Amino acid sequence: MIKNDVEKVLISEEELKEIIKRLGKQITEDYKDKNLLVVSVLKGSVMVMADLLREIKLPLRIDFMAVSSYGSGTTTSGSVKIIKDLDINLAGYDLLIVEDILDSGVTLSNLKEILLTRGPARVKICTLLDKPERRKADIVADYVGARIPDAFVVGYGLDYDEKYRNLPYVGILSPSVYGE
Ligand code: IMP
Ligand code: MG
Numbered sequence: 001m002i003k004n005d006v007e008k009v010l011i012s013e014e015e016l017k018e019i020i021k022r023l024g025k026q027i028t029e030d031y032k033d034k035n036l037l038v039v040s041v042l043k044g045s046v047m048v049m050a051d052l053l054r055e056i057k058l059p060l061r062i063d064f065m066a067v068s069s070y071g072s073g074t075t076t077s078g079s080v081k082i083i084k085d086l087d088i089n090l091a092g093y094d095l096l097i098v099e100d101i102l103d104s105g106v107t108l109s110n111l112k113e114i115l116l117t118r119g120p121a122r123v124k125i126c127t128l129l130d131k132p133e134r135r136k137a138d139i140v141a142d143y144v145g146a147r148i149p150d151a152f153v154v155g156y157g158l159d160y161d162e163k164y165r166n167l168p169y170v171g172i173l174s175p176s177v178y179g180e
Contacts, residue, residue: 005164006171010153011146013168019145020048023126024055026143027096031058035121037093039086041111042066043165044100047157048128048145052098063088067111080110090118100157101129102144105137112139129153129170152178 066084155167
């Protein structure tokens with residue numbers, strides 16, 4: 001049973017709905033009259049992307065990219081590799097990168113740097129979760145769903161070894177699953 005692998009529910013389905021609504025409202029206010037392109041970083045942001053888009057009441061475009069971060073382990077690998085690039089030319093767009101979690105910040109700070117070289121008007125970051133205690137790179141998110149303590153979480157898009165993404169809540173993974 002998947003549920004036995006989760007030690008504790010950290011953010012419930014209902015709380016996630018409220019968080020996404022709040023983020024959508026903020027983004028809707030901030031991006032009026034902007035040329036908005038929402039970029040989802042696969043695969044972890046798939047849930048937040050799908051739900052957040054419906055709470056942004058503005059004309060917008062979307063695109064997807066995939067970068068490497070963690071393999072099957074729970075510690076950061078250090079640098080970022082583009083696995084799937086964007087289709088849209090970024091010139092002139094107001095980019096909003098949607099991420100599942102900001103941990104060491106290495107992934108997003110590298111990604112932001114890469115995207116900034118492509119001539120967008122602006123690049124901002126929206127992350128569902130933020131683990132500020134673990135930050136290594138000098139980066140802050142413009143929109144944060146929830147700040148969480150230093151624990152490995154799964155669900156609502158977030159995985160461990162590609163599993164648990166389909167959980168409708170965010171939960172702390174039991175350390176017994178990764179052998180601690
Ligand atoms: P960073 O480069 O350390 O900020 O790592 C960001 C990426 O690591 C996220 O997009 C996630 O894919 C993964 N990650 C970091 N912390 C967790 C976690 O607690 N659960 C699942 N994935 C995580
Ligand atoms: Mg991941």
